[in-house]
Amino acid sequence: MSLSVKHLLGIKELTVNDIEQIFITADNFKGVLNRSIKKLPTLNHIAIANIFFENSTRTRISFELAEKRLGADVVNFSASGSSVSKGETLIDTVHNILAMKVDMVVMRHSASGAPWFLANHIDASIINAGDGANEHPTQALLDAYSMREKLGDLKGKRVTIIGDIMHSRVALSNIFCLNKLGAEVTVAGPPTLIPKHIESLGVRVEYNVKKALEWCDVANVLRIQLERQHKPLFSTLREYAQYYGVNKQMLDSLAKDIIIMHPGPINRGVELTSDVADSKQSIILDQVENGVAIRMAVVYLLSGSGKRDGIEKIG
C-alpha cells in the first residue's frame, strides 16, 4: 500500500483512498505521540529539507517535529538570511540543497504553483507546505482529521469556511478535501473576499455569517490576509469584525453547539473574539496537536516513493 502520488502538492491530486490511508497512519502516530518515548527510528536513513520562502510558525515547527519524531535528519532554510537575497533562483537553491543528498523537500512559497514547478525539475519527493493563495494540503488534512475525530464520518456533515476565501490556500485545500470526503461546504464572508464562480467548486456561498453559522456543524474561521491584499477590499478591520467576525453572543444564539476551528495565526478580536477562540467549542489546539501526527503520516507514506518509477502523477 502506497499513496497514488509521489509528491504531496495539493489535495486536488489525492484520491479518497489516499486521504483515508493518511488518516489511518496518523491514528498510529497519534498513539506514539501520547507515549513517554515519542521518537521512532523509522526514517533514520532519510534527510529532509524544510525550505520556507514565507513566514511560518506552526507549520514549520510541526513539520520539523514530525520529521524528527520519525528519526529523520532535518535541515531548515528560510529565505531571509539566505542566498535568495543575493539573487539565487529557486531551482538553483533547491539543486544545491539536494546536492547535499537530501531525500525530501518540504516547501512553502509565496508563488502559487511553485511546488509543481519544482516537481518537474527535481527527483526528490516534495511536500507543499503552502503555495501562495493556492493550496495548503497538510492543513486541510489535519482539519478534516480533527473534524472526523469530533464528528465521525464527514459524509453529509456541513462545514462553513468564513473569511478571506479569495487569498486563502487553506480554504481551497479544505474545499477539495471536504468535497472528496463527502461533506457539504459553504463559504462565507464579504463579497469582495469571495472569488467569483467559486460555486463551480461545489460550494454554497453565503454573505450573512449568522445564517452560515446556523446552517453548519463546523465553522472554520480564517484570518484576513492583509499581506496578500494589494488594494483595499473592505473599509476597516473594525467594520469587518462587526459584520463578519464570530463572537460569543452569536454562538450562544444558535440552536446547537457548533465546532469552531481556525488554522492560525488568530487575529483576536477580528475574525474571532477571544472568548470564542478559548471556548469549549473551539478545537484550535487539537488541530495543532493533530498536525504533527498528520505530517508524520504524510512524510512516512511519501518516504518510500522516491524509489518508485512509473507511478509518478503530478499536476
Add this chain to the structure above:
Amino acid sequence: MKTLLNNDQLNITLLRLAHQLVENHLSFRDSVIIGIQPRGILLSDRITQIVKNITGNNNIDYGKLDITFYRDDLQTRNEIQVPSFTDVNFSIASKSVILIDDVLHTGRTIRSAMDALIDFGRPKKVELLVLIDRRFSRELPVQPDYTGHTVDTILTQKVKVYWQEKDGKDEVVLLDKQ
C-alpha cells in the same frame, strides 16, 4: 504442500504452550502477554484465552504490538507498509513480557519488536513464544523460549498458519513457492 499441524495437533500444541506459560508465570501478576501484529495476534488471542481458563485470572494484561515503524528493511522495500494498530495500554516496566508471534524465521521481526517494546518502558524480562520455529534460517541471534513445532525449511518455502477465526480452519502447512 505438506501439513505440519492438523486441527487436532494444533489445538493440543496450543494447550501445551499455554500450560508451559502457566508453569513459569503462575498467577501472571507480574507478567504480561504481547502479540505481534498482524498475524501473531491470532495466536496470542488463543493462548491468552487458554491461559485465562487455566488460571481463572481474567485480568491478565494483554497487548498488541505493531512493529512497522521499527523494521530494518524500510529503505530496501519498495512498497511502504500501512501499519496495524498498537494497543498496549498498561505499563510493562519491571514486568515479565511474553512476546508472541506465529512463525519465527529470520529473527528480524523479533528484533524490531524488542526495539518497539523497549520504547514503552524497561521490562524485567522478555520471553518469546512461537508456534512454528523455522530452524536454521536465522539471520540474527534470536531463539524462542516456548516452541510449538520445529521445522527444517529452505528459504523458498513458506509456512502458512490458518486460524478458524480468520481463515475458517485451524491448520499449519508448508508451501513450496514457485
